[in-house]
Amino acid sequence: MATEIPDEIRQKGERARHAARRLATLDSRTKNAALRAIAEQLHNAQDEILQANARDVEAGRAAGLGEAMIDRLLITPQRLKAIADDVLAVVALPDPVGEMFDGSTLPNGLQVAKRRVPIGVIGVIYESRPNVTVDVSALCLKSGNAVILRGGKEAANSNAALVRAIEAACQRSGIPEGAVQIIESQERALVHAMLRAHQYIDMIIPRGGAGLHEFARENATIPVITGGIGICHIYVDKTADLRKALPIIYNAKTQRPTVCNALDTLLVHRDVADTLLPQVADMLAAARVELRCEPRALAVLEGHPAVRPATPADFDTEFLSLVLAVKVVDGLDEALDHIHQHSTHHSDAILTEDYNAAMRFINEVDSAAVYVNASTRFTDGGQLGLGAEVAISTQRLHARGPMGLRELTTYKWVILGSGQVRA
Amino acid sequence: MATEIPDEIRQKGERARHAARRLATLDSRTKNAALRAIAEQLHNAQDEILQANARDVEAGRAAGLGEAMIDRLLITPQRLKAIADDVLAVVALPDPVGEMFDGSTLPNGLQVAKRRVPIGVIGVIYESRPNVTVDVSALCLKSGNAVILRGGKEAANSNAALVRAIEAACQRSGIPEGAVQIIESQERALVHAMLRAHQYIDMIIPRGGAGLHEFARENATIPVITGGIGICHIYVDKTADLRKALPIIYNAKTQRPTVCNALDTLLVHRDVADTLLPQVADMLAAARVELRCEPRALAVLEGHPAVRPATPADFDTEFLSLVLAVKVVDGLDEALDHIHQHSTHHSDAILTEDYNAAMRFINEVDSAAVYVNASTRFTDGGQLGLGAEVAISTQRLHARGPMGLRELTTYKWVILGSGQVRA
Numbered sequence: 001m002a003t004e005i006p007d008e009i010r011q012k013g014e015r016a017r018h019a020a021r022r023l024a025t026l027d028s029r030t031k032n033a034a035l036r037a038i039a040e041q042l043h044n045a046q047d048e049i050l051q052a053n054a055r056d057v058e059a060g061r062a063a064g065l066g067e068a069m070i071d072r073l074l075i076t077p078q079r080l081k082a083i084a085d086d087v088l089a090v091v092a093l094p095d096p097v098g099e100m101f102d103g104s105t106l107p108n109g110l111q112v113a114k115r116r117v118p119i120g121v122i123g124v125i126y127e128s129r130p131n132v133t134v135d136v137s138a139l140c141l142k143s144g145n146a147v148i149l150r151g152g153k154e155a156a157n158s159n160a161a162l163v164r165a166i167e168a169a170c171q172r173s174g175i176p177e178g179a180v181q182i183i184e185s186q187e188r189a190l191v192h193a194m195l196r197a198h199q200y201i202d203m204i205i206p207r208g209g210a211g212l213h214e215f216a217r218e219n220a221t222i223p224v225i226t227g228g229i230g231i232c233h234i235y236v237d238k239t240a241d242l243r244k245a246l247p248i249i250y251n252a253k254t255q256r257p258t259v260c261n262a263l264d265t266l267l268v269h270r271d272v273a274d275t276l277l278p279q280v281a282d283m284l285a286a287a288r289v290e291l292r293c294e295p296r297a298l299a300v301l302e303g304h305p306a307v308r309p310a311t312p313a314d315f316d317t318e319f320l321s322l323v324l325a326v327k328v329v330d331g332l333d334e335a336l337d338h339i340h341q342h343s344t345h346h347s348d349a350i351l352t353e354d355y356n357a358a359m360r361f362i363n364e365v366d367s368a369a370v371y372v373n374a375s376t377r378f379t380d381g382g383q384l385g386l387g388a389e390v391a392i393s394t395q396r397l398h399a400r401g402p403m404g405l406r407e408l409t410t411y412k413w414v415i416l417g418s419g420q421v422r423a
Numbered sequence: 424m425a426t427e428i429p430d431e432i433r434q435k436g437e438r439a440r441h442a443a444r445r446l447a448t449l450d451s452r453t454k455n456a457a458l459r460a461i462a463e464q465l466h467n468a469q470d471e472i473l474q475a476n477a478r479d480v481e482a483g484r485a486a487g488l489g490e491a492m493i494d495r496l497l498i499t500p501q502r503l504k505a506i507a508d509d510v511l512a513v514v515a516l517p518d519p520v521g522e523m524f525d526g527s528t529l530p531n532g533l534q535v536a537k538r539r540v541p542i543g544v545i546g547v548i549y550e551s552r553p554n555v556t557v558d559v560s561a562l563c564l565k566s567g568n569a570v571i572l573r574g575g576k577e578a579a580n581s582n583a584a585l586v587r588a589i590e591a592a593c594q595r596s597g598i599p600e601g602a603v604q605i606i607e608s609q610e611r612a613l614v615h616a617m618l619r620a621h622q623y624i625d626m627i628i629p630r631g632g633a634g635l636h637e638f639a640r641e642n643a644t645i646p647v648i649t650g651g652i653g654i655c656h657i658y659v660d661k662t663a664d665l666r667k668a669l670p671i672i673y674n675a676k677t678q679r680p681t682v683c684n685a686l687d688t689l690l691v692h693r694d695v696a697d698t699l700l701p702q703v704a705d706m707l708a709a710a711r712v713e714l715r716c717e718p719r720a721l722a723v724l725e726g727h728p729a730v731r732p733a734t735p736a737d738f739d740t741e742f743l744s745l746v747l748a749v750k751v752v753d754g755l756d757e758a759l760d761h762i763h764q765h766s767t768h769h770s771d772a773i774l775t776e777d778y779n780a781a782m783r784f785i786n787e788v789d790s791a792a793v794y795v796n797a798s799t800r801f802t803d804g805g806q807l808g809l810g811a812e813v814a815i816s817t818q819r820l821h822a823r824g825p826m827g828l829r830e831l832t833t834y835k836w837v838i839l840g841s842g843q844v845r846a
Contacts, residue, residue, distance in 0.1 A: 021763065025786055088607065104808060112807055119788065119819050199641065202819045217621065221640050223820045244842035251844035315567055362837050366540065374533060374840025383845065384535055384836065385527060387645060396542050396625045396833045397646045398821040409821045413807065414785050417797025419667035421674035422806065 003163040009193045009207045013200025014148040015178030016121045022176040024118050034173035035091045039084040041169040052161035067275040072129050083134045090138045096155040096406040097144045107419035108420050113378040114411040118144035123148045126254040128206040130158040137180045139390045143408035149182040200388030205391050230260035231318050232376045237352035245351045252374040253286045256321050259380040261347050267335045272372045273300050276328040280307040287394040289322045315342050346394050347376040368401035432616045433693035436623025438601030439544045439569040445539050445599040447569045451518040457596035458514045462507040464592040476586035495552050506557050507514045516810040519829040521679045531843050537834040542625050548573045549630040553581040560603045562813045566831035572605040618643040620824045624707045649723050650816040653683035654741050655770030655799045656759040660775035661692040674798040677710045681743050684770050684802040688748040690758045696723050712745045719751035738765050769817050770799040791824035
């Protein structure tokens with residue numbers, strides 16, 4: 001059953017496993033000093049990093065990457081400064097490792113508690129954005145985990161330069177060798193091998209599109225944090241306050257349409273459709289949003305320039321762009337059923353002034369984040385008080401929603417006795 | 424990539440998914456009433472259950488099952504009463520669903536909290552013991568989860584009769600149809616299909632030997648709780664109090680040798696080997712324990728009737744029987760290294776009177792349960808205050824060590840706003 005493990009995975013896996021054992025007991029002061037050294041080294045190595053990035057950008061242009069992709073790839077001095085500042089922000093976050101919780105003394109005198117410990121070795125597979133290299137390394141280091149990175153080939157030179165800077169900073173800060181490593185081979189088979197290297201890696205975080213998540217789930221023998229795919233809904237109840245509803249809809253759809261917590265489907269109670277929908281259409285048309293409407297919504301908005309008929313697939317699509325699916329529903333029950341069927345269980349909201357409707361929505365909608373009268377855009381580690389995030393989970397085990405430092409830890413039971421035996 | 428889903432998995436999966444949606448919002452009173460009805464129905468259906476069990480036992484004998492296996496399979500009126508009593512014990516446990524935690528009000532006025540919710544649909548794959556059918560059903564029901572069971576073929580008639588009793592009790596207690604189901608087909612392919620039915624099942628718990636866990640990890644596209652395999656160590660430090668050490672070693676090895684938290688390897692500091700080992704050997708010989716000793720331990724115990732040389736494999740074996748591997752070490756460092764290399768990270772203990780040795784052990788040993796001066800046999804949901812357990816996890820995500828009702832839940836973020844949008 002065991003697949004042959006490529007040399008690079010085995011060597012880096014063993015180094016990471018070795019590093020993880022030492023990282024687990026490293027104090028916060030040492031880890032924070034290393035993070036400060038990383039921020040400094042990113043500054044010191046700016047020329048090398050920008051030159052490496054320029055090679056990637058040039059190769060990307062030659063390979064015909066679109067301007068949006070090139071922009072994602074690009075590191076400027078300002079962006080590098082922002083990346084370094086993000087590392088310093090992680091210094092300021094509390095270290096979750098060592099937290100004791102659920103403690104008690106049992107009737108037989110055993111003192112029992114859970115102690116928070118790092119997960120061990122985290123594997124992160126991601127696409128072209130090179131800032132992920134630094135973000136993820138800083139969060140893993142702070143939480144006492146070793147990390148094995150596998151970035152996209154478009155950013156290979158940039159990532160290598162960034163990891164060299166991180167390694168240099170770690171080396172002079174007492175961080176064990178192998179704490180942060182990147183897979184250099186660009187062979188696709190390495191991703192498959194990494195997903196099955198459960199002797200070395202304890203958790204896989206894929207950061208990318210649905211295809212990457214599906215590939216990881218199908219092939220991994222290591223627990224995978226799936227997530228990041230958000231078909232997000234807002235249901236406007238008949239009692240909604242339109243002065244709140246319109247800004248929320250506008251914000252959820254347009255503030256950053258390319259991310260997973262942006263709005264995809266607007267469900268509107270039939271009683272307010274005639275009032276609300278034309279205002280929504282005008283407001284969103286001004287932001288160049290296209291509305292894809294099922295027949296009842298279309299009937300209300302007939303002839304509006306930004307409007308076209310929806311296909312059934314539109315209600316199962318994460319648009320990641322200025323497109324919004326719109327549907328009129330008979331009431332809360334139909335909204336709940338629609339969300340149950342179509343949501344990816346990321347972020348869903350109700351806009352209502354009715355207490356009972358709000359309660360039913362938060363009780364019955366089973367998504368990582370359920371909202372009353374707020375924009376879905378808040379599903380984000382920074383916004384929700386985690387300080388930073390390594391991923392947004394839409395699976396049900398371990399962690400749901402934004403994952404910060406604490407979600408990069410597990411626990412062990414510590415049991416202090418004085419000779420107890422089991423009867 | 425999608426495999427063809429067998430009809431039985433699809434039908435039961437859809438029913439379970441449907442039931443899970445309703446179970447998630449069921450109040451504790453209804454769930455507890457259903458559990459009481461199950462206990463009652465097990466009593467009422469005693470004749471049917473015992474007859475079904477007799478058929479399994481007869482078939483097992485005809486197929487040449489050993490007496491230990493037959494005993495695991497056997498249901499007597501007393502055992503059925505004990506199974507029903509275990510269900511009533513679950514009634515008494517607090518319902519974890521609905522707990523609110525990590526709540527706060529953000530600077531923008533958003534009220535944010537996590538709310539504990541059921542995982543959804545749990546798949547449990549287990550071997551011949553029919554009591555698991557009832558135990559697991561009761562725990563899943565109490566925590567608001569639907570469950571799809573897949574028991575061993577040796578217990579097929581018993582399990583079917585037990586599930587009929589559970590279904591009858593659920594039906595008259597307002598529990599949605601499909602909350603507890605069992606896969607009836609005995610085709611091996613059904614297990615494989617179940618492991619990949621991620622559209623229906625949210626978590627897989629394999630309960631059985633290492634082979635089943637390995638099969639689940641290799642083939643599942645659903646998160647799997649691996650665990651239950653314990654190569655457990657006790658390290659006797661040079662400062663250990665032998666009046667505590669001897670009873671702990673005896674208890675850990677002999678109190679129930681067939682379970683995962685029983686002792687497998689005894690590591691002894693060289694300074695106390697001459698004193699301790701002969702006493703251990705005499706004590707354990709009286710309990711018919713065979714000692715497999717590496718050369719230094721063998722030198723101390725040479726000629727003792729219960730002693731024979733160890734092979735290297737003995738230090739990587741979960742014995743599940745009256746066998747103990749014994750090794751003399753130079754001190755704590757060697758003990759820590761040995762445990763790091765050979766432990767399955769289930770339960771490991773140090774016996775010491777030295778504060779610093781105890782601290783280093785609990786800091787550096789990375790197992791689900793780490794002990795000072797107590798028997799490893801306490802790694803058990805009942806013993807550690809969880810009331811009951813559905814599994815003992817030795818993986819690192821979601822839950823570690825004994826898993827009770829709370830570990831059968833996840834959480835959602837509930838975010839209450841008054842019109843907030845993201846800047």
